Amino acid sequence: MATYETDERIYALSTAYYPSALAIIRVSGDGCVESLSQIFSGKKKLLESGSNTLLHGYLSDTSGKKIDEVVLAVYRKGHGYTSEEAVEITMHGSLPLIQKLSLTLEEIGFRKALPGEFTYRAFMHGRMDLTEAEAVEEIVSAKSEMAARSALSRLSGSLSSVILSMKEKLVDILSSLEVQLDYAEDEILEDWVYPEEEVMGIISSIDRLLSTYDSARMYSQGAMVVLAGATNAGKSSFFNALLKENRAIVSAKEGTTRDYIEAGCVIRGLPIRLFDTAGLRNAGEEIEAEGIERSKSLMREADLVIYISDGSDENLPVEDERTMIVYSKLDEGRKGHPLEFSSVTGEGIGEILDEVERRLLGSSASESDVSIESQRQKEGLSECREILLESLKVRDSSVDIMALSFQSAIRSLSSLIGEVSSDEILDNLFSKFCLGK
Numbered sequence: 001m002a003t004y005e006t007d008e009r010i011y012a013l014s015t016a017y018y019p020s021a022l023a024i025i026r027v028s029g030d031g032c033v034e035s036l037s038q039i040f041s042g043k044k045k046l047l048e049s050g051s052n053t054l055l056h057g058y059l060s061d062t063s064g065k066k067i068d069e070v071v072l073a074v075y076r077k078g079h080g081y082t083s084e085e086a087v088e089i090t091m092h093g094s095l096p097l098i099q100k101l102s103l104t105l106e107e108i109g110f111r112k113a114l115p116g117e118f119t120y121r122a123f124m125h126g127r128m129d130l131t132e133a134e135a136v137e138e139i140v141s142a143k144s145e146m147a148a149r150s151a152l153s154r155l156s157g158s159l160s161s162v163i164l165s166m167k168e169k170l171v172d173i174l175s176s177l178e179v180q181l182d183y184a185e186d187e188i189l190e191d192w193v194y195p196e197e198e199v200m201g202i203i204s205s206i207d208r209l210l211s212t213y214d215s216a217r218m219y220s221q222g223a224m225v226v227l228a229g230a231t232n233a234g235k236s237s238f239f240n241a242l243l244k245e246n247r248a249i250v251s252a253k254e255g256t257t258r259d260y261i262e263a264g265c266v267i268r269g270l271p272i273r274l275f276d277t278a279g280l281r282n283a284g285e286e287i288e289a290e291g292i293e294r295s296k297s298l299m300r301e302a303d304l305v306i307y308i309s310d311g312s313d314e315n316l317p318v319e320d321e322r323t324m325i326v327y328s329k330l331d332e333g334r335k336g337h338p339l340e341f342s343s344v345t346g347e348g349i350g351e352i353l354d355e356v357e358r359r360l361l362g363s364s365a366s367e368s369d370v371s372i373e374s375q376r377q378k379e380g381l382s383e384c385r386e387i388l389l390e391s392l393k394v395r396d397s398s399v400d401i402m403a404l405s406f407q408s409a410i411r412s413l414s415s416l417i418g419e420v421s422s423d424e425i426l427d428n429l430f431s432k433f434c435l436g437k
Contacts, residue, residue, distance in 0.1 A: 054071055114430075
């Protein structure tokens with residue numbers, strides 16, 4: 001497990017390790033400006049520079065030999081991504097030069113950063129809370145525009161605001177309980193009344209957030225969609241129509257597809273792993289039989305199976321939320337089914353994609369201003385919800401027992417934004433980030 005130290009100067013390549021026009025190396029930590037000035041051509045300018053300053057010059061190795069022409073972006077303490085003294089070095093994207101500068105930085109006292117260490121420091125310095133820190137990696141790993149937009153919203157504090165609002169309401173409830181606890185039993189106070197309306201409102205807010213989890217994960221991670229059906233039913237034609245390219249061989253001869261073909265595409269903003277599979281039939285030939293077994297395995301794993309029929313099937317699968325039946329060859333005549341398409345004309349494909357979106361996203365298909373994607377966030381909110389539901393059941397308990405319930409609910413929300421988190425949890429979370437973040 002990674003162990004993060006905030007009293008060391010660190011560096012990391014923040015762009016891809018690949019030949020490119022430009023590369024950015026980020027350094028951070030107290031004293032990093034002074035250390036970097038030892039190898040920068042404009043030493044005095046760098047030492048005297050203010051925050052948010054750009055400086056042009058050359059970086060050299062410890063023997064004084066030039067490494068590269070660079071631009072330095074200087075961030076003084078309290079500014080920039082980590083909120084500590086930092087510099088971003090923009091250089092040419094030559095791999096040998098990147099390697100040389102990395103070695104030189106280590107020679108003058110910098111350590112290579114661990115995955116997520118810059119974001120960890122930003123969190124520890126109060127630059128962002130834990131939900132915002134998670135959003136950083138969610139933006140980087142987003143596989144769709146919708147996922148990136150949702151993560152950007154969380155990075156801007158939308159989720160934090162909702163959680164803090166719920167927490168403030170719970171703190172108000174707890175405060176009214178503690179007033180009761182602060183008075184001696186013989187002092188006259190009005191009986192404490194369980195705030196059912198407020199608690200139910202908080203539970204409803206949690207439910208709204210929890211309902212976004214599946215769709216947010218789907219937009220972020222993508223869905224597995226398998227095209228299945230009998231031989232020569234039109235699977236490969238539909239596959240090609242969705243991809244808008246001839247990826248799969250289309251032939252009137254049965255059994256053309258012996259193994260599955262996988263391709264990535266985007267359907268209604270959802271990233272999709274689309275599989276064209278071998279036609280389902282009783283195959284005597286060994287290779288085709290193996291392909292059919294693989295097709296069945298994929299069908300069991302899929303988020304959605306689109307079973308394509310040309311209307312001649314005698315044994316169709318049972319349709320459910322994971323299995324939808326569509327009919328092909330609409331250009332040869334309608335079969336009277338709600339979902340029909342023609343891969344020749346494209347007719348009906350739009351309606352099928354609408355149904356695919358509905359099946360994958362369910363009732364959460366509409367965009368939400370605030371959503372959750374992290375399993376940690378889901379578990380924390382679920383825990384708070386269970387505590388509040390339990391408090392409803394024991395609402396007639398003593399004041400001290402009720403106070404313990406609301407204290408626990410507050411802790412579960414506090415942990416979501418990082419106000420209460422163990423080092424082990426933090427190390428585990430940030431170690432999953434990419435280098436340079």
